Amino acid sequence: MSDARQVAFVSPDFAPPMGLRTKEFVLLPIGPQHNEADYAAWTSSIQHIRSTPGFADNPWPNEDVSSEQNLRDLAQHATDFSKRLGFTYTVLDSMESEVIGCVYIYPSTDPAYDATVRSWVTARHSALDLPLRRSVAAWLACHWPFRAVDYFVSGSA
Numbered sequence: 036m037s038d039a040r041q042v043a044f045v046s047p048d049f050a051p052p053m054g055l056r057t058k059e060f061v062l063l064p065i066g067p068q069h070n071e072a073d074y075a076a077w078t079s080s081i082q083h084i085r086s087t088p089g090f091a092d093n094p095w096p097n098e099d100v101s102s103e104q105n106l107r108d109l110a111q112h113a114t115d116f117s118k119r120l121g122f123t124y125t126v127l128d129s130m131e132s133e134v135i136g137c138v139y140i141y142p143s144t145d146p147a148y149d150a151t152v153r154s155w156v157t158a159r160h161s162a163l164d165l166p167l168r169r170s171v172a173a174w175l176a177c178h179w180p181f182r183a184v185d186y187f188v189s190g191s192a
Contacts, residue, residue: 044119044120044121044141044142044149044150045119045179045180046180047119049180051116051119051122052174052178052179054124055124055170055171055174057129057166057170058129059129059163059166059167059170060126060127060128060129060135060136060163060167060170061126061127061128061129061131062124062125062126062127062138062171063124063125063127063131064113064116064122064123064124064125065109065112065113065116065123065124065125065137066109066110066112066113067106067109067110067113069109069125069134070102070105070106070109071102072125072133072134073105073109073125073134073137074102074105075134076133076134076135076136076137076157077096077137077155077157078096078098079157079158079159080155080156080157080158080159081096081098082158083155083156083157083158083161084096084155087153087154087155087156087164088153088168088187089153089154089186089187090153090155093153112139115141120141120142121139121140121141121142122139122140122141123137123138123139123140124137124138124140125137126138126154126156126167128160135156135157135159135160135163136154136155136156136157136160136163136167137154137155138152138153138154138167138171139151139152139153139154140152140175140179143185145185147183147185148181148183148184148185149180149181149182149183149184150175150179150181150184150185150186151184151185151186152171152175152184152185152186153186154167154168154171154186168186168187168188169188171186172184172186172188
């Protein structure tokens, strides 16, 4: 059985964006260097993340994940990015001083979509849920090669 995460899902000539900057937040490719801040962000907001579209039936976030396991996950996301298997971005506040969320862009298992995108922000930054989704959706439409993206955007934050 083949693992879909072993095949790049963007063409070799596509240069994945190295981030997105808005007046409210900054997206940068996630990596092990974000471990401490990322772990603090999501562990402080498990209930809020679970109430975010795309996470209700997801096994993550899980209270049983250690900082060491999180570090391995971030290293895997960085590897996926470099191999073009998936693209994960940390969401930082506008001053780039605090991790406030995350955006995941991976191949869709549904043939109707090219990519599945999920995002979350911390409970403390819940007012940015909808602005983040709207900004990411516009960014995907303008700067990514996808025809159809599975990503909940409309609705209230």
